[in-house]
Amino acid sequence: MTAPLSSVPASAARHPALDIRNVSKTFLVQGRPIEALSGINLTVEAGAFVSVVGASGCGKSTLLRLILGLDRDYSGEIRLDDRPVDGPGADRAIVFQEHRLLPWLTVEANVGAALLHSGLDKPARRRAVAEHLELVGLEAFAKAYPAQLSGGMAQRVAIARALANRPRFLLLDEPLGALDALTRLRLQEELKRIVAHEGATAILVTHDVDEAVYLGHRIVVLHPRPGRIAAVLNVPEVARRDRSSPQFVALRDQVLELLGVVHAPAERGEAGERGAVAGAETAA
Numbered sequence: 001m002t003a004p005l006s007s008v009p010a011s012a013a014r015h016p017a018l019d020i021r022n023v024s025k026t027f028l029v030q031g032r033p034i035e036a037l038s039g040i041n042l043t044v045e046a047g048a049f050v051s052v053v054g055a056s057g058c059g060k061s062t063l064l065r066l067i068l069g070l071d072r073d074y075s076g077e078i079r080l081d082d083r084p085v086d087g088p089g090a091d092r093a094i095v096f097q098e099h100r101l102l103p104w105l106t107v108e109a110n111v112g113a114a115l116l117h118s119g120l121d122k123p124a125r126r127r128a129v130a131e132h133l134e135l136v137g138l139e140a141f142a143k144a145y146p147a148q149l150s151g152g153m154a155q156r157v158a159i160a161r162a163l164a165n166r167p168r169f170l171l172l173d174e175p176l177g178a179l180d181a182l183t184r185l186r187l188q189e190e191l192k193r194i195v196a197h198e199g200a201t202a203i204l205v206t207h208d209v210d211e212a213v214y215l216g217h218r219i220v221v222l223h224p225r226p227g228r229i230a231a232v233l234n235v236p237e238v239a240r241r242d243r244s245s246p247q248f249v250a251l252r253d254q255v256l257e258l259l260g261v262v263h264a265p266a267e268r269g270e271a272g273e274r275g276a277v278a279g280a281e282t283a284a
Contacts, residue, residue: 051216059227
């Protein structure tokens with residue numbers, strides 16, 4: 001179940017797409033099978049920024065693990081550029097909620113660690129590190145250690161490290177979830193800018209519906225137990241620019257309604273007149 005994307009960069013056509021076909025995943029918990037994901041079908045177009053939202057336990061992080069190739073025990077198929085994903089690869093990188101920087105290494109050494117097996121010589125690795133620290137605005141902190149950074153700065157280092165190998169896909173598992181509200185808003189802007197600059201295809205897992213709307217070209221809404229797609233919604237470009245726009249507010253309310261957080265307005269037509277989201281599809 002997919003919908004055409006709005007405002008995907010034209011330059012992104014040089015990158016491959018991700019195709020998830022009827023993917024289901026079951027865990028054994030105390031000897032009992034627990035279905036974490038059921039019948040996930042999703043195509044992520046090259047250059048897209050896709051937000052995935054859902055309640056805790058709906059399989060969002062599990063889906064990222066499968067895309068990364070960390071877990072191959074599932075049914076269905078995940079294809080990257082029409083090739084099966086059969087394990088981890090340099091074409092995919094992930095940023096977690098915790099920055100996971102090595103405390104004994106400097107900022108530049110943490111970013112450089114991602115390039116140790118890249119095949120680049122030392123001068124090329126140094127250039128790549130410097131370029132990505134400049135990209136995240138931390139070139140002046142290259143010699144600093146993680147303990148000397150704020151939470152937002154450390155997370156920007158983690159983003160630079162993830163992008164150092166120029167991955168085709170950037171997977172984001174609640175990367176801003178541990179930050180204070182103001183830092184989170186600033187880093188949302190930075191994240192949007194950085195991903196667009198790199199031309200990466202991004203998949204963001206978040207509990208923050210406003211964040212999902214502001215960053216994503218599309219929003220995938222998951223329902224839990226087992227995790228399944230409830231809807232795939234297009235994000236109007238105006239909603240990605242203006243959080244106060246009627247389109248942003250209408251889409252946020254629609255996602256919250258799908259998540260069962262709020263109830264549908266008595267007059268659904270009024271919500272549509274406020275700026276209903278084009279291209280919304282409810283999964284079969």
